[in-house]
Each structure stands twice: as structure tokens, then as C-alpha cells.
Amino acid sequence: MAGPIPTARPAPRSPWTARRTFGLLAIALGLAAAARPAGAAEAPARVATLLPFVQAALRRIEGPFEVVAAVRRELDTPVAGAVADLGNPHAPSFERLAEARPTLVIGDDMLHAPGAAQLAIGGARVLLLDTRSIEATLAGLEEVGTAVGAAEAMRRETAAVRTRLAALTLPEPLATLAVFGTPGSFLVFTERTWLGDLLARLALANVGDVPGGNERFPGLVSLSDEVLAGLRPELVLLVAHGDPRAIEASFVRRTAAGGPWSGLRERAARGVHALDPDLFAANPGLDLTRAAEELVALANGARGHGATTGGHSAMTGGHGVGARE
Secondary structure, three states: OOOOOOOOOOOOOOHHHHHHHHHHHHHHHHHHHOOHHHHHHOOEEEEEEHHHHHHHHHHHHOOOEEEEEEEEOOOOOOOOOOEOOOOOOOOOHHHHHHHOOOOEEEOOOOOOOOHHHHHHHHHOOOEOOOOOOOEEEEEEEHHHHOOOOOOHHHHHHHHHHHHHHHHHOOOEEHHHEEEEEEOEEEEEOOOOHHHHHHHHOOEEOOOOOOOOEEEOOOEEEEOOOOHHHOOOOOEEEEOOOOOOOHHHHHHHHHOOOOOHHHHHHHHHOOOOOEHHHHHOOOOHHHHHHHHHHHHHHHHHHOOOOOEEEEOOOOOOOOOOOOOOO
16 A cells, blocks of 8 residues: 655755845845835925024024024014914913924924923924033033934034134133023023033133022022122123113122122223123024133123223113023
């Protein structure tokens, strides 16, 4: 009786055959990608920025992105053009943000971190930047450039800023006091703010960055009248927030003869100056070079000697800058 018919085994698949199969598959996928309609390419990034200096930086470069929403730099000045107006950077409109359908939302890592989940509207990526120092600001802009597909263009801009700032550093330190004025109080900038860090980079030695102050806001401290009166700055800078004329008038009274800080004016050989709001109302980003040039000009006495002069008129500088706007 015949036994069972043996079953034929398939011939083993050679490595060459496997490699040829995968090669043909890769070619097929490549041809399919090449034949894809232009409209099927990845869409440009739709950017919403809660930091005015980011919008300004993106205007300087080109890339596969579109700014679709932004906050106001000046609270009483609407955002121009077809860009959705998100209003106040401290309380942006989430309704308008949703209507803009961003794919990338850029904010501040301290100011906007508590609402990061709300910012991720429609699955948008949320990128929060550290703006408390010059290097962190520039590194953040480079991260933005990468996120919008324009890394090289943004790196060229930030490299130019670093080069210019290095060239502006004073040959010798100059004792400087930077004061932030609000209705009813005056605070002192420390190096934990972008402005304080800029002063340090320029060799404007911050005599107000002393221990013992009450840190009312991040990087801004309240010093007693006795401590302030004992400081010996050659240059005094005022940044007003709120009603600039009222704040500057109050500062003048405190530094006038008989006032609690009269010694500041007497010792400030390079003057007491209100800073220009166009440069110091918020972190200026790539315009840090212009802000630095303004500070160096004041340090060199280009805006008067021992006078109460500001960026554009005598103690009538603008609405001011916070530590983290």
C-alpha cells in the first residue's frame, strides 16, 4: 500500500529577494509622493503669538508660516491688518483665538503657563518662551524659527543681535539705577528681568540690585526710602507703567530737594531719564539692539547732563515696561 504523498516545502526566500522587494516598495512610495498634488503638501504653520516681539521678529523673515492672531503691544491700539486681535496679553481672547484656528500658539512661560491647556485650541502646539534674560529671549526666537520652518533665517537675525550687543558694552562699568514706576509705588529692576540683564551686558552696573528688598513681582523689588537714598548711581532710569505723567511727576517730587530720594538726583551726573516706551514698553526681541543703543547714548551723556530728560522730552517718557510683558 502506498504511503502518504510527501508535501513539497517552499524554497527558502533568499536575502537578495527580500532586499529587492523592499527596494521596489521604496521606489513605489517615492513615486507616489512625487505624484502627490501640490495642494496635498503640509500646510504652512498658522501662528498665534501672545508676545508682541515674536510677531515683530516674524515680520523680518520669510518661511512657510502665517501669523493669524496676535495680542496688542499698546492696549489702546488694535492689531493691524487681517491678523485676529487677541487684546491684552495678560488676558487674551480665547474666543478670537479659536476663530483664528492656529496650529502654533506662542506665549510666555510664566505669564501664560497656567492657561496652557486652554491655549492648545484644536490641538495647536503651545510654545512658551523664557523672556527674563537676553540669551533666553534670543534662544526662544530661534526655537520659534525652527517651529515655523525658518530656522536659518531666524538664526541670522539673532546672531546679528548678539554681535551688536557685544560691540556696545561700555569699557568701564557705570553705576546705574533702573526704577519701575506704578501708581503709588516705585520698584527696582534686578538682573532677573530682561532689562536688568541688558544693563548687566552693557556694563551698566545695577546699584539697586541689592539684598533685602521685597520682591513684589518677578524680578522687581521694593526698597525702603533709606536704602534708595543711600544708593550712588551716576545714571538713573525710569520706566513708567500706568499714567506716565502722574508717575513721572511723583518721581520728580521724591528726587527733588527735600524729597526722600533727593540724593539720587544730586549724585546722578549722567542724569535722571524716562525711557522711551517704543523700546521699553515690553521686551523688544530683535530690537534689543536699539534699546541697548539708547541706553549707551544716555550713559555717554548724549541726552543731557544731570537733567531730567527722557527718550523724547523732559520726564515725559511713555507708559513703561513691566518685568515680564
